[in-house]
Amino acid sequence: MTLAAATNEHLASISNTLIYSSMAVYTLAFFAYIAEWLFGSRSKVGRTAAALTGAERTAAAPAVTVRQAGGTAVLERPKVVVRSASGARDVPDGPGAHGGDEQGDLYGRIAISLTVLAFLVELGGVVARAASVERAPWGNMYEFNITFSTVAVGVYLGLLALKKNVRWLGLFLTTTVLLDLGLAVTVLYTASDQLVPALHSYWLYIHVSTAIFCGAVFYVGAVATILYLFKDSYENKLQAGGKPGKFATSVLERLPASASLDKFAYRVNAAVFPLWTFTIIAGAIWAGDAWGRYWNWDPKETWSFITWIAYACYLHARATAGWKGRKAAYLAMLAFACWLFNYYGVNIFVSGKHSYAGV
8 A cells, every 4th residue: 555645835835836927927918919909000900891891892893904014914803702602701811919010010929928938837837736746737626727728828829839820819818818727726726635546547647638638729719719700790790781890890800701710610629529539438448447337427427428419519510511600600609618517517516426626
């Protein structure tokens, strides 16, 4: 029989300090992202409005201009902006939060640098928490929260490193990460301690780590889906001849087109869905080892399966032409709501075999 390692209170204290420090840096990053949106050029926005409000005139009278190029007449036909069969519009992506100018871009680069610094500080807090008890740092909801927010920011920075145009996510990401960490250090805080015997398994590293990563990617997809719904409503209003408010125009014109947001959300959800499937299978195998049964219809198991069904329905619907766009987006939000309830609701409000160390 082996005795559980004692908690290293010094490392636990360092972890807490690093988490609070990361919150301070995330706050600075938040204000830098705000500055990027506020001080970015407004003269370079309006691409969506220009495309959609000019669509009817362009389609009705497709004028042909003649340009001389090296003595040869070249016919130039203006691009006709139409609504595709799937509901997407042929409109350009916005210039981004910085508005396409150097000042806004500078604030954006500062924001990203601060986000990287906050990520590294928070990661240090998670590692210190793990070292304080010599185990994986996700034995309770507090540890799950700080690890989840770290991974979510890591996913965002990873997409940036892959040269993906996702800088528009920064403001929304830091906002929710600060809310998540605020909840973690107040309502969900649990002192560093050892695991209950049922959690002493290598499956803790496999099952819970994949669940955290899947949740982080689902979160990114959910943010893109919410922004898609706003951008799609904005484009609908423009196409119907309406005039959105100045604030909506300033913000939404800088985002990618609704079709781009829709495609991005679908791709990230589709990419991580197989791993979520593996997460449920790994949990079932661990349940068989720990409880003698692979499936007990425990609340956590049940809601994990409900979440799987919801995302499976979304992916199937999204791959069907008639369910692209807003219908599929609503289903995606329902699926993420299931994941959120599985994450918070089941742990806090429902008792079951997964109820360890309070929350």
